[in-house]
Amino acid sequence: MINTHRMGDAHGKPLIEVCFSPAHYNLYDPKESIVVVADILRATSSICVAFHYGARSIIPVKGPEEAIEYKKLGYLTGVERQGEKIEGFDFGNSPFSYMDPAIKGRDIALSTTNGTRAIQTAKDAYKVVIGSFLNLDILCEWLKNQNQHVITLCAGWKNSFNLEDTLFAGALVYRLRNHFDFSYGRDTCIAAEYLYLLGRNDMNKFLKESSHRRRLEKLGIEKDIKFCLTPNTAPVIPVLDGNALVNSSVLAV
Amino acid sequence: MINTHRMGDAHGKPLIEVCFSPAHYNLYDPKESIVVVADILRATSSICVAFHYGARSIIPVKGPEEAIEYKKLGYLTGVERQGEKIEGFDFGNSPFSYMDPAIKGRDIALSTTNGTRAIQTAKDAYKVVIGSFLNLDILCEWLKNQNQHVITLCAGWKNSFNLEDTLFAGALVYRLRNHFDFSYGRDTCIAAEYLYLLGRNDMNKFLKESSHRRRLEKLGIEKDIKFCLTPNTAPVIPVLDGNALVNSSVLAV
Numbered sequence: 352m353i354n355t356h357r358m359g360d361a362h363g364k365p366l367i368e369v370c371f372s373p374a375h376y377n378l379y380d381p382k383e384s385i386v387v388v389a390d391i392l393r394a395t396s397s398i399c400v401a402f403h404y405g406a407r408s409i410i411p412v413k414g415p416e417e418a419i420e421y422k423k424l425g426y427l428t429g430v431e432r433q434g435e436k437i438e439g440f441d442f443g444n445s446p447f448s449y450m451d452p453a454i455k456g457r458d459i460a461l462s463t464t465n466g467t468r469a470i471q472t473a474k475d476a477y478k479v480v481i482g483s484f485l486n487l488d489i490l491c492e493w494l495k496n497q498n499q500h501v502i503t504l505c506a507g508w509k510n511s512f513n514l515e516d517t518l519f520a521g522a523l524v525y526r527l528r529n530h531f532d533f534s535y536g537r538d539t540c541i542a543a544e545y546l547y548l549l550g551r552n553d554m555n556k557f558l559k560e561s562s563h564r565r566r567l568e569k570l571g572i573e574k575d576i577k578f579c580l581t582p583n584t585a586p587v588i589p590v591l592d593g594n595a596l597v598n599s600s601v602l603a604v
Numbered sequence: 605m606i607n608t609h610r611m612g613d614a615h616g617k618p619l620i621e622v623c624f625s626p627a628h629y630n631l632y633d634p635k636e637s638i639v640v641v642a643d644i645l646r647a648t649s650s651i652c653v654a655f656h657y658g659a660r661s662i663i664p665v666k667g668p669e670e671a672i673e674y675k676k677l678g679y680l681t682g683v684e685r686q687g688e689k690i691e692g693f694d695f696g697n698s699p700f701s702y703m704d705p706a707i708k709g710r711d712i713a714l715s716t717t718n719g720t721r722a723i724q725t726a727k728d729a730y731k732v733v734i735g736s737f738l739n740l741d742i743l744c745e746w747l748k749n750q751n752q753h754v755i756t757l758c759a760g761w762k763n764s765f766n767l768e769d770t771l772f773a774g775a776l777v778y779r780l781r782n783h784f785d786f787s788y789g790r791d792t793c794i795a796a797e798y799l800y801l802l803g804r805n806d807m808n809k810f811l812k813e814s815s816h817r818r819r820l821e822k823l824g825i826e827k828d829i830k831f832c833l834t835p836n837t838a839p840v841i842p843v844l845d846g847n848a849l850v851n852s853s854v855l856a857v
Binding site for chain 1: 624625627628631761762763764765766767770790791792794795798799802813814
């Protein structure tokens with residue numbers, strides 16, 4: 352366990368760690384940590400938008416079958432697989448589809464390829480919060496105030512490393528490094544921060560070569576990608592409360 | 605499986621991939637790939653030195669008990685745990701300890717914390733070869749001539765990502781990128797190459813903050829680290845043949 356080597360405690364600051372994919376998550380000890388789940392393209396970005404537009408709750412569900420059960424209970428439903436919306440549900444994984452006034456006050460059941468799975472993976476952590484560039488600054492302020500260890504869990508692509516989630520993790524490290532300590536697991540922090548500093552002036556261009564980006568380009572969602580890389584357009588704090596995400600911030604539109 | 609999306613084949617070039625740690629290895633399909641195992645500080649560096657000094661074979665073994673059995677058979681033995689040599693064996697994990705003329709023509713049983721475990725992990729690949737900065741150029745030439753897919757398996761630290769193995773993986777990508785294609789798993793390749801390009805002018809300094817480096821500094825092996833980051837001092841090609849590594853190059857001293 353990486354955290355058995357925790358050093359940060361000696362200085363009285365909580366620790367910040369980065370987990371590159373759910374496949375590495377068992378190397379971390381999340382019991383005393385807030386886990387920030389990041390699936391930048393596009394699940395956690397869309398979740399932030401939905402809360403910014405006033406969704407009351409979002410329940411991460413395993414797949415279409417479970418979403419159908421929630422639909423019967425009056426939930427709105429979002430189901431995405433391989434980057435595409437599944438027929439018969441209200442939303443896919445595009446943040447724009449959640450910019451709908453009709454969402455206000457509603458509960459949503461959501462299943463996406465990587466994002467909701469990562470949320471499930473983290474569910475036993477001290478606390479789970481949703482991260483994206485869209486809520487970057489407010490999330491950092493919130494994390495500073497919690498005074499807890501932080502692990503950013505990159506959702507990745509089918510358990511493997513991806514660049515866009517890593518850039519986001521690096522953005523957090525860059526903003527939080529003075530308020531947190533690194534542990535012995537900090538090589539991922541250092542790498543993520545370096546990559547963020549390399550890419551931050553034009554993340555869109557930086558990601559042009561990346562795998563998930565190319566996969567999504569095939570689906571013609573350039574506009575989504577650009578939006579998901581724009582900081583601070585949805586200042587919300589979606590936290591897991593029981594089996595549902597709710598917005599801890601009072602700034603929803 | 606990342607390789608089900610293989611793109612490179614379309615262009616007739618083999619693929620190059622990077623696996624950040626043994627925990628991700630099951631996402632790759634090594635059956636048609638040469639796996640380059642890298643444990644830069646210090647197992648794969650030491651293996652290269654041992655072959656450069658004329659070792660006949662090196663058998664990766666699980667632990668001290670198995671090493672003792674080989675000792676009874678006349679093998680030299682190297683056993684390291686937590687960075688330190690284990691009492692009663694001939695070598696630890698310092699490359700300098702293998703710079704011994706007495707090693708010439710001898711067989712060695714070797715067990716290290718991360719390196720030999722990574723070799724075991726890769727043993728069913730099409731071919732397994734040992735990589736380090738010490739054999740960087742000759743290894744790249746050899747890989748170009750094999751015309752096979754290549755996966756660099758970073759040994760990491762107890763299954764987690766580390767910077768020094770990633771820098772080495774990036775050095776391979778940088779040198780081989782014109783002869784190979786990236787697959788959909790290429791985000792790790794891109795990240796590794798970026799980190800290598802950032803660090804290559806002074807890798808020693810670049811790694812100063814890294815976790816394993818700090819762990820090793822405590823053991824007072826600055827000299828080892830500097831040596832392990834020096835390219836091309838041990839131009840050998842250690843490949844796995846059955847259960848033993850042998851040198852495929854004819855350039856041993």
